[in-house]
Amino acid sequence: MNAPLASAPGTAVPASAAVSVALPVFPRPAREEFDAVLSRGAFMPLPQFGVIDATGDDAAAFLHSQLTSDTQHLDAATARLAGYCSPKGRLLASFLVWCSGESIRMLVSKDVQAAAQKRLSMFVLRAKAKLSDASVDTLAIGLAGDVRGALSGVFDAIPDGVHVKVDGPAGSLVRVPDAAGRLRYVWVGPKAEVEARLPVLEAKLRRVSPAVWDWLDIRAGEPRITQRVVEQFVPQMINFDVLGGVNFRKGCYPGQEVVARSQYRGTIKRRMSLANVAGETESVVPGAELFHSDDPGQPCGMLVNTAAAPDGGVDALVEIKLAALENGSVHLGSADGPGLTFLPLPYALPTEI
Structure with a gap:
């Protein structure tokens, strides 16, 4: 299948061409902040995310032709994950997508927002669709734990x-996938409306660091494409198919041939796992390579997302060769680097034949 509108001017412009915004750097949260989620309930602002709005009569159809998920049949009561791929099937961005009034709203990592929005806008051409940065006028709040009572206000x-x-x-x-056995929700709304209601939450819940949300996403096994890992992964390599982020029955989108071939040609040899490793997030970063004890000469995987863990070290989602998990040990940076301790994902992976 052809990449949509491949003959449009500027198609070769890389995804990184737009000016990117660096993600905020969060210090390690205090243990009490993790405990607030695990034992009670907490909320946290999410400045690590940006918001893109797609508007116009053709917005749903346009996004349907560009993203890995079905946006043409997205109803008012549903959100879904979606990826945006290069023609080679490598993820440029990942989104949580839903309908918001007359718009389709996309929550995306802040550091890839500008590049993804610019690249998508290049392909609009005659479609009645417009993409805009809604981040200035909106606030995103994450909530986790025993939060339903507070939200009912x-x-x-x-x-x-x-x-x-x-x-x-x-x-x-x-509602987004549970993490560490706790309920989770994302609230995105007009900045003034959200700020006016935050005292309702603060009266019942503890405000904690946004870094806790990063840890919860990792414990939920839900990856996020950030600038450090742009164009590194086909969706299945980070379990996007398992999480419902790929619709294999929809029409063409950039990279679809590669994504479909990866799914149907037989065995998927690389998947995403959950692990803990010694260190801090300043040095244990997405994009860092992993090495196996039996094959120190070439990497066997890569860190996808990292976050400070409550019991020390860094929890990480790691893309890795499945064969590397069968025996030996996996290390960060080199075969004699810090060893990874693998943990169970909260969902099952398909049995590959």
Whole structure:
């Protein structure tokens, strides 16, 4: 299949051509901040995310032709994951996507937002669609733990199922996958409306560092494409197919041939796992390579996302050759670097034949 609109001027411009915004650097959260989520409930601002709005009569159809998920049949009560791939099938960005009024709203890592928005905009051409940065006018809040009571003071209804969404005057509330056995929600709404209601949360929940959300995402096994790993992974390499981020029955989108071939040609030899490694997030960073004790000459994987862990060290989502998990040990940076301790993902991976 052809990459959509491949003959458009500027198609060869790399995804990094737009000016990127560096992600905020969060210090290691205090143990009490993790405990607030695990034992009670907490909320946290999410400045590590940006928001893109797609508007216009053709917005859904346009995004449908560009992303890995079905946006043409996205209903008002559902959110879903979606990826944006290069023609080679490598992920340029990952999104949480839902309908917000007349717009389709996309939550994306802040450091890839500008590049993804610019690249998508290049392909709009005659479509009645426009992409805009909604980050200035919106706030994103993450909530985790025993938070339903506090949320009932903000929203008339609370979504029950994962990726179910409700709307209200304060914006949209999406339930996202549980982490560490705790409920999680993302609240995105107009800045003034969200700020006006934060005291309701603060009266019942502890405000904690956004870094706790990064850890929760990792414990949920849900990857996020950031600038350090742009164009490194086909969706299946980071379990995006397992998480519902790829629709294999929809029409063409950039990289679809590669993504489909990876799915149907037989064995997928690389997947994403969960691990802990000694260190701090200043040095244990996404994009760092992993090496196996039996094959020190070439990398066997890569860190996808990292976050400070409550019991020390760094928890990470790692893309890795499945064969490297069968025996020996895996190390960060070199075969004699810090060893990784692998942990169970909260979901099962398909049995490859």
